[in-house]
Amino acid sequence: MVVIMKAGFTTDQLESAVKAMEAGGVKVMVSKGSETTILGAEGDASRIDQEKVSMLPGVDRVMRVSEPYKKANRKYHPDNTVIDLGNSATVGGDRLAVIAGPCSVESEEQIVGVAESVKRSGAAALRGGAFKPRTSPYAFQGMGNEGIRLLQEAKAATGLPIVTEIMSTDNIEMFEMCVDVIQVGARNMQNFDLLKQLGHTTKPILLKRGLSSTIEEWLMSAEYIMAGGNDRVILCERGIRTFETFTRNTLDLSAVLAVKKLSHLPVVVDPSHACGQAWMVERMSMAAVAAGADGLIIEVHNDPPHAKCDGAQSITPDQFDALMGRLGALAQCVGRSL
């Protein structure tokens, strides 16, 4: 942390600023110039309340030097975190993890059928929503508990680990029992109560980036979960909100690189929600792998025109199979396998 004093500060003001910094457990270096005086913090400045120091009389501004997240920070954990999804699939290692399945679970036939298809094509895990966050209270809200049960049947039939979204802290216990990876949706990325409680579970958490979350805020939300004791966080880039309306959101692939540099956590990309259009999924999946993503999460539906939600962005099992073929070749170009 660096503090710049205002022109004309008094000795008392300087002392107060130094004390406020020292109270946070750092040593303070003072550089007095004829016009500018600068205070530098030596040591871990994370316990200093930057805002408070910035408001002290005589202080012009405070500049942060280090990241506010620790457990998620690559600086303190240089090696990539590899997370076991269950059933020998992992994310974060050399092998790409492709998670596939319908937006929502609709029937046993549908979810088991899709699970079998994507399994044959090489998917590492099955996604499917049982509790759905919908903009409208009048839209289909998911099958709920019954959806979870059907996902378990699909798992029994295929061996694929299950990834599904949690909407309520009321369901945490049940999810911990019944689900392999608990997904936190973009709209809940800063539902801190949910994050805290998920920090006490033992299941991997797939944490989607919020629609307008900076990379730092996203990592801070991962930090919430990790601070509670659960280190197994999978980040998921799914598009951010911008002025552009052609796509549902704007897929930010540079965020994949940024997050891999700043953090040791694995990151996957969701091209389906980012683009909102099935025809874009193949190419954006390939771009994500080329950029360095550790995996993908893709919406696959046996009958997109009759899907109960997000049909427009779902690809068919055949399209998924073709995509997996292309990804296999591409993975080699970037030193990965599928």
Place this chain on the structure above:
Amino acid sequence: MVVIMKAGFTTDQLESAVKAMEAGGVKVMVSKGSETTILGAEGDASRIDQEKVSMLPGVDRVMRVSEPYKKANRKYHPDNTVIDLGNSATVGGDRLAVIAGPCSVESEEQIVGVAESVKRSGAAALRGGAFKPRTSPYAFQGMGNEGIRLLQEAKAATGLPIVTEIMSTDNIEMFEMCVDVIQVGARNMQNFDLLKQLGHTTKPILLKRGLSSTIEEWLMSAEYIMAGGNDRVILCERGIRTFETFTRNTLDLSAVLAVKKLSHLPVVVDPSHACGQAWMVERMSMAAVAAGADGLIIEVHNDPPHAKCDGAQSITPDQFDALMGRLGALAQCVGRSL
């Protein structure tokens, strides 16, 4: 709803599209031209699944004509909704409602002291956070239940109704007992589980606009609460996330006008969170009232430099008193009282 058929559609495709629309309970008008064929829905098209129709073979695109929210829609409820905050204060009528208080409750002395000050200056209600949404898990998270108890003491001392943020569905019962207005923060605006459960409470809900929520999404979140049976929603514009970094967020005052036109619900403005800087609060409060806001929610702290959070954007009781004086004169220019 209007459906445009693709060039070269077949008779079967046309019939399927018509049937899909009729299944939603509307009458369909067909306009066949030599190049373009258009289907128009006659009646309430809200039960038609627009996405599904858009994916039918032969359909080029679907355009929505009416708003997806009903209970929040001024079209069906032309008169302004006036909400009783308790203790004779209302929001949505001619009289402006100014809600004031610290970002977070810190001590009995602090909250009672601030409450007494803002009451003297004419505040309609007291705000104060007991459960705080913080970006960092390591930052002060609020006093919790003890904070609620201190708010009640401040209410006992001043008669001011209490406005405070809810973070967890676990607290709904307690909030319903102890609090006058339940605030939903910007980060929880699409926490649909919370919204649904708040729909079953009897307390007014102050619903902050999400950082990147469109006006329509904001009204749909109000609709979630109203669909559950709670019609008393107060909208709160608190700045949106844009590329500009000088201010913490960008206060969107045109949203106040938009919401007043589209909806019958009252809308208040939070200049403190929008700007993030105390020196901007007075002028942006005045601008909000000139724009037509039904009230304001302002952070006031007895000792901003020592506030446990958001001190930089808090004004002092004296500054608040001066602001109230200026607002009184301004209110008259726009046909309101304070």
Place this chain on the structure above:
Amino acid sequence: MVVIMKAGFTTDQLESAVKAMEAGGVKVMVSKGSETTILGAEGDASRIDQEKVSMLPGVDRVMRVSEPYKKANRKYHPDNTVIDLGNSATVGGDRLAVIAGPCSVESEEQIVGVAESVKRSGAAALRGGAFKPRTSPYAFQGMGNEGIRLLQEAKAATGLPIVTEIMSTDNIEMFEMCVDVIQVGARNMQNFDLLKQLGHTTKPILLKRGLSSTIEEWLMSAEYIMAGGNDRVILCERGIRTFETFTRNTLDLSAVLAVKKLSHLPVVVDPSHACGQAWMVERMSMAAVAAGADGLIIEVHNDPPHAKCDGAQSITPDQFDALMGRLGALAQCVGRSL
């Protein structure tokens, strides 16, 4: 400027960094700590190439402390700049300047008629486009030179100074002869060639903020004009591009406060282009004045439904007259006159 060295930097690297800073004409203070070493610049750091220093080996990062604009900076020119528009109207003083007129000049009858109306209502100057920036090459592009001639006739009839947009450096000489205030549109805010050449004119420049320009970039564009010798720049906030689509752009009234604090230049607000809807103009004009704008620029058309462009956002002369009445009362509340 503050430079943070990387952990493990060498003595040579430190010396290079110090030299690079000293080459920019500053004295350098070095604070060595056991973990962090900080270099602070003493004096005017504006000639140091920050990017270059940031790339030196051993340098972790560079943080700028002072603003990159000087002539536009209030720090060096504490008093408000008051600009004479011609014919005794000024902008930047106690009296608000309201510039009004049609989007584009369409005929002698139209422009003279509107000029007479807005003059009666108290406008300080007449706006009207002769050269129009249109998104489509197939849309009406303005009357060109003939439009300028008609503006001059309107000036002759009413005495109102003329404000009109320049699209091409080819027209600078003609504009300098025929026009009172030269407007630079939002899309040309970083047309640096145009800005440079306008710096050599003697006419006031109304500089609109770019659709996605930060406040700093906007002031840097003013600096371009001022660096050329023309100090008479009027800033104009006209809405920024955000994710929200209800309004054409999002009017950023906090930018008015920001710019008044950072700079001594006057700032006016264009609610017509910001909102894109005539019914919003009155309230957003009032909000702008309450926020502290030095004036407004408003589209007024005698027959909006038949306007050649921007009819949807134009108000009628009668509506303008009513607005001026309301603004007069409001101005007093904020210590201004109209």
Place this chain on the structure above:
Amino acid sequence: MVVIMKAGFTTDQLESAVKAMEAGGVKVMVSKGSETTILGAEGDASRIDQEKVSMLPGVDRVMRVSEPYKKANRKYHPDNTVIDLGNSATVGGDRLAVIAGPCSVESEEQIVGVAESVKRSGAAALRGGAFKPRTSPYAFQGMGNEGIRLLQEAKAATGLPIVTEIMSTDNIEMFEMCVDVIQVGARNMQNFDLLKQLGHTTKPILLKRGLSSTIEEWLMSAEYIMAGGNDRVILCERGIRTFETFTRNTLDLSAVLAVKKLSHLPVVVDPSHACGQAWMVERMSMAAVAAGADGLIIEVHNDPPHAKCDGAQSITPDQFDALMGRLGALAQCVGRSL
């Protein structure tokens, strides 16, 4: 075009709306329902002034059905446009075109040296700025005419066609004589005067997307150039402005897919300006090719730490050579060659 009438419209109003549409040369279909009446345009609606019709009494809203651009529209030109850059290099065909070179021309040694390096690595053309758009009037503005002369020397030495940015219409004649591809920078994307004049040149135009330009606005700017008679427009995605600050801009690779679908024009990607950080260039280049870009434009500097501008985002000739190697393998995965 589809027009929705307001509830309670009169026969006269309906007739006026129909006439206004017919005046634009279309046949009008009228669908009367008991609640909703819809008018559909049959034929080319591009000459109807949509805004004007939307303001007619009795009209509720107008919805556009077709794109406003024609010459740039793939609908009317299904085949990919392939543009000859000179010297046998093309963009838009199977072979990827990689344009490389320094941000700005600094000396003969520098530009010829970089040209020789990138030529050896397989670049199709040389980029280098002679006229530089800089945010600050005090920053290096480029070598001007001398820079163009040096680019010509580099071309003489290597045979590489030259791509360089135009800042002023004053230079068009000279650029047409001396340059192979004329670049229009992001800040000038809606400098309509410049676009119009470039429409009369015979050189390919590399048109960068504006920082906050929608895909439609970008294609409309291409249309400006094409409407003037110059069909050779190369689109360039270079990142858009969003709330995220980790990268200089947010590279929007889905825009590549969108533009390839909507238009027949070739599109290249500039990862250097998008990310602003050299270490991100390799991976984002690969992602761009995977997404389907027709080429890349990459900043390569022989000595980035001493570059006169944008050193932080420039890669070295060695890094460029390595990147070209990786791109070669990747190109095959997507059915392209390098």
